[in-house]
Amino acid sequence: MTFKRLALTFGVAAIFPAAAQAAEIVLKVAHFLTPTTPAHTRFIVPWCEKIAAESQGRLSCQIYPANQLGGTPSQLLNQVRDGVADIAWTLPGYTPGRFPLTEVFELPFFSTTYEATSRALWDFTEQHAKREFAGLVPIATWTAGPYALHFRDRQVLSLDDIKGLKVRAPSRLGNKLLSALGATPVGMPAPQMAEGLSKGVIDGALLPWEAVPPTKTHELTKFHAEASGQYALSTATTIFVMNKAKYDSLPADLRRVIDNNRGRDVSGLAGAELDAAGKLAHDQVVARGNTVYAIPAAEVERWRAASSGVAEEWIKEVSAKGVDGRALHAAAAAFVRQHSN
Template sequence: MKTLSIKSLALAGAVAAASWLSSTAVGVAQEVTLRLHQFLPAQANVPKLVLDKWADDVEADSNGRIKVERYPSMQLGGTPPQLMDQAIDGTVDVVWTVVGYTPGRFPRVEVFELPFMMTNAGATSRAYWDLFEKEMKDTDFQDVHIVGTWVHGPGMIHSKTPVAKLEDMNGLKLRAPTRIITGLLGELGATAVGLPVPAVTEALSKGVIDGAVIPWEVTTALKVPELVNNHTEFGGDHALYTTAFVLAMNKDRYEGLPDDLKKVIDDNSGQEFSAFAGSTQASADGPARQLAVDHGNNIITLDEAEVARWREAAQPVYANWVKEMEAKGIDGQALIDEARALIDKYTNQ
């Protein structure tokens, strides 16, 4: 009897151990690690205020079953223009990138980068998400899963020499972030130099460029107020330009998640997240601007009459873009009209 009891206990223990191992194996199988790759230093505003918040929320909402590893400054290799392909081919799981780093590849997105299109980052980011869902999801972005779409705050000019009127642009070599802004700077009389934003600091310090067009918020991380003395802002309701971003996930990685973890990603995606990202990025403009003021730099704000001259000079950018879209079989004017209507809708809410 005693022997039987010992055997029974041993069998029960083996069953319990097998059950524990099985449940553990299932638990491990359900855990997910996502590698998030992007081009800015970890302490820059977007990684610190937007991407870390998104990653922390995903981890918390999944009760720790999803872990988001964060890799700033292209630590996993490649260059900023390669980020989208890294997400598409699964080299990494999630990327944050400037859509225009691959010129012409995502043509419909460019509508939001046209000059004097955007009002504020929150409203424009909401409009961007709406137009993404309607016009871009199954066309430009069919090979990747998009988590968020947003733009930065008002783009402006930071230069070594003052830009107080349109004629001051003549001959300046200015860093441009995207194809659309390259065309804009050309129409305004400057020479555009295409550079990813991390390259701005070295290009300014070595005299490769005379200035850059970027929003205030990123100037601190790039040490721009230490490298130029002049900053030109645009009065009125619309910014000179903005740049379009996406937070993109490998499609197979997303679709392969269990339904409950897919819901965690969904709950941290979409229009509300996009508006949060754009507004949060823009909210860092003020403190960065104050640092330039404290540095004693010259801040120029163009008045309404002067801005009207820039608007007129920028009109060929629209005509050229519509023509380019027509060549691709895209109704560019319809996109412009729809983007403007959506921006107005959310700006006036």
């Protein structure tokens, strides 16, 4: 049974407050998105319902969307590590330098589909990057959908067209990709994009489809470019993690409930749910009358060549930290291929 179906089956603690009152342990779950976003409605809420059901009401969640615990999106990681939140969903890219190894999945033309890359990210994390999660218990690691480029008032078909445009990027490697393509990257969390687009601070945004309707990007842009081919122009890693001290404090049977709802399959399921949301968002944008198009394959090869140095730079940076960057790059790519077949 998918998390989405569980959402319909059990309902949430906010709807059934008696269940929350009866719980022995209420987990504070924080993220920076609004309650209408797919990550909230299609994964976080159903996940909370599932652990409540499997613990027979002894576990429940109190969800704090939109940074209701205070702070900014970039502070969520510290909040869960410090115990302000028990569980958090966030983007590692908002805290540059703290997840240098798993960042490999954000390289240009590296990821494929939501579900395949999410499973690959979990396997890579378990085998090569556990140290990046010190003080945390990973529940799920997934990638956003293949990023598309969304532009206010012009159709971008080539490297010449994108040159000099101010484009929102979600992460350090997103910045590097856009710079390699000739654009001017503007680092900006998703909640700030609407204002940036409406005021013309940015000409466009690098964003996955599932995030378009919640951020009203389709209302503020007219042209939406996708890269042809199997590999995505870019993506962002996302993590759903629990404070380790909180996890360790749970009775053994409740830790098993958490363990039964974390891992590769849960990560893949999160990716699948976001994939479904991305397809709906894509159709919504088309129905609105916006121009959605694919950058031709021959031109995509030019973009791939122009951005190839980003991967080499990442390999050098990671190797300078005392690990074999090229071997890690190869291992991550192998996981992507394995789960994409």
